[in-house]
Amino acid sequence: MHINVPDLGTNARGHVPSMGRDIGTPEIYLPGMVKDWLGEGLKLRNMSQAEFARQLSEKLGRNYMRTAVNKMVHGDRVITGQEMIAAAEILNMTAPGLSGAAPQEVTPSTEQLVSVVIAGKVEAGAFRAAPDYTDMEPETMFEPRDPQFPWARQVAFDLSGDSMNRLLPRPILAGDRIICVDFDDLGGRVPLRDGMVVVVEQTADGGHLREWSVKQIELYDDRIEYHPRSTNPTHKPIIVARDPDADDGRNVRILALVRRITNLVPF
Template sequence: MLEDPYKKWVIENLEKPGMSQTGLAKVLGVHPSAVNKIVSGKRGLKSHEVALAATYFGEAAPSSELTPYNGALSVIPIIGTVEAGAFREVDDFDQSEPRTLTLPRDDRFPNARQIGFDVSGDSMNDLKPRPILAGDCAVCVAYEDVAGQVVLRDGMVVVVERTRDSGHFREWSVKQIEIYADRTEFHPRSTNPKHKPIVVHRNFEADDGVKVEVIALVRRIVNEMPGF
């Protein structure tokens, strides 16, 4: 999961007298398990929840790292690989420095974290009007940073996280959204018939019980020519 810049603030305040995960959950309008995920680092505090948490704690939130970037370029970390069907073990202790790209900032979402994913596989090789191919890099904004201003809708291309075995294994993949009255479907766009959509009902549980979450909006695709 993406690191929550307010995690330490939440933990420290929950240790104060009169504060509890149940009380914070009630203020945020979420199940107490969601607060437990914030504390354990499995879920970020969403942008619209920061003010609610500050009211509950009775103090202003600390300055976030999510400040507008006034320069022409942003340094974007490549945090992992998107590949449909590839569940990888989550290494909570990986402290290695990620590769980075330096690209123009995203003026549409200047306060959101920009993150990149290496693309592997052929699950989006038939996306229109531009396919996403193995070797590309998907440059995204973290969805939890813009969830309060962006509603998921048909046609959006997103990075979906599926987790299993209590979060020990996860799959990151690029999908295109199709929204129906009772469900949301995340579709591959591929010439390879082995790739199937992820079907999620309103409780955001996949049909097979695997946890599903949109973690990023794909904003651009970049590639570098080999041999340099």
């Protein structure tokens, strides 16, 4: 088994969909207000959606796919004030609602909401084919910036199964959404310690199969153990020897540090 954890050079970024940074959440323009404006601007500039996505990515410092632009043009995606201002600069056009009026400053939210990618499901024991994110726009949500790690990107996962239903002081149950910080972004400032709750990735078959699960860390001199906390005895810990030469065909790495648990109450 090959271990790849922060103090041994973790690089989890390549296994998580792109998580764009956001320096605050300005006001939001409804898609119906801008789709015609954006479509007309692209036609007037003879600019493809792919080229617009490239320039928007460069201007805002995050990854935009052509599919995201297509959704904007068809009114299927909300556009933030930052995106609107950037689009107006790229297309050299006045943003909707500002025609004939003095430009208005877009004020960031005092709560510092940031865009959070919903990366997918985590489920112990479920190895699945690793997806190809080449041209897929991830679902996103907005959450407050993490107060302890404000520089780190955040990512969300949805829990399936019962592998953490005995976690103390608060279990993580099926249907819960966990809000995490990207471990790679912590840059080695947060050493591993007993009791940390993390999202762990195991890959097999040369990376073609992947399992994402939530585990709690137990540290020992000769090994690191990633434990489920469950009433279900079928869930077993992932045990990784501190031996760089040990290799059983699996790769284990920490993707994220769990920070919050949320759940919508059905009605």
